[in-house]
Amino acid sequence: MKLEPRSIKGSKLKNTNLVAGVLYGKGIEAVPVQANSVEFHKMYKSKGTSKTFEVTLEGKKHIVYIKETQSTYENHNIKKHFDIVKVAKDDTMTSKINLVFLNHGEVEKRGLIVQTVMSTIEVEYNVGSGISKLELDVTGLEANDTLLVSDIKAPKGVKILEDMENVVVSISTPKEEVEVDEDAEEVTEVESIKQGNE
Template sequence: MELMIRNSLGNIKAKALRKKGIVPGVLYGKNMEPISVAVDKKELKRVYQQKKESEVFDINLDGQTHTVYIHEVQRDVIDDKEFTHFDLHKVTNEDFIHTHVPVVLVNKDEIESQGLVVQQQLLDVEVKYPVYNTTKQINADMSQLYNGGSLTVADLAVPQGVSVLEDTNAIVASVSYPKMYEPVEDIDEAE
């Protein structure tokens, strides 16, 4: 991704950049002063779709290459597909990424084919891992569950090198039979 240094700061200048299809942002990291930057809107969307907030990549700024990850993107209040600002965190081999990754329920269809209902309470979990680890999701195997059973964070198949920062007793998903609605007879009619 090719970044440009942004010399004009402030809300009015940032709004003018956005009208030109350029998104303002900040590059920061250990042992460096934050740098105000900007990038073409289409380029930022393309990189974000590929990397999200969980994978490192290289950027070019003023002839120098930096390894970064997207720490945060801010979106337009009305049109959430439009980015209004972004933060890039410069990293080294010793750094860790703190982010949220989705929890994917594996074998959910098998459970539901038995007439059971699967309810997923945690859609994602907060994790920490070395920058060059590319964890994009964590799988939760549902195949051993039964009516009334549940999976907790402690039951997740966490890839090597990844630390889950959630409460290990937090319920990820549970399984039960659907509740049937039974009308209650009117007492007056029963007599």
């Protein structure tokens, strides 16, 4: 992705096809930059905030990742600002990535409820080995079953930093409605009154 030193500032940038950002990190001072909006959003959709990629600024190449973004007020999916951090090839990174639960529909069709306890998980990896998500299959789980962090299979080069005994997802049944016998309730109430009078 190509970056340029920021030449347009403030509200003037809103009416262009550019998005503002800042580049900083290892061996570089913070530099206000701008990028083509279409190109940036395509890269953000592909890499998220955990995968590294290459950018070019004034002829120099840098390995970076997107640390955070700011969305426009009108549309959360449209970004108006980004922070990009430069890293070295031998750096180790940590990031929180999304957990995706596969086949939860199969469980729900059987009248069960899939209760998500953790939606993200912290991982560690070398530059270039980042992932945007980890998948966990809940097929075949029954009521009161749970899956732990230890059940997650991380790819080679990715280390999970969470407690392995933490519950990630649990399966429960809908709360059964208790039918109240109105006649029995009335009898009990009358008996209570009689006892009180005695």
